[in-house]
Amino acid sequence: MEPDRREAERAGLCATCQYDRIVRSDRGSVFHQCQRAATDPSFPQYPNLPVLHCRGYELKSGGQASNTSGQK
Numbered sequence: 001m002e003p004d005r006r007e008a009e010r011a012g013l014c015a016t017c018q019y020d021r022i023v024r025s026d027r028g029s030v031f032h033q034c035q036r037a038a039t040d041p042s043f044p045q046y047p048n049l050p051v052l053h054c055r056g057y058e059l060k061s062g063g064q065a066s067n068t069s070g071q072k
């Protein structure tokens, strides 16, 4: 499986959400930071992945909707 696709499946909705910010550690680990958390504390800054349902999800421009159902 391609690394990008694997990462998208690991992150779930966050991978295609406009509020997602990818943070890479010095050791190469990848974290998904939710930008909504900065203004709304009900969102976790670092959500548990994969995020399968989220009331704050908005598709980022140019992105393809996350597909966690296995359909193409």
Ligand code: SF4
Binding pocket: 013, 014, 017, 018, 019, 020, 021, 033, 034, 035, 036, 043, 047, 051, 054, 055, 056, 057, 058
């Ligand atoms: S709003 Fe939801 S889907 Fe979007 S980055 Fe935050 S936790 Fe992920």
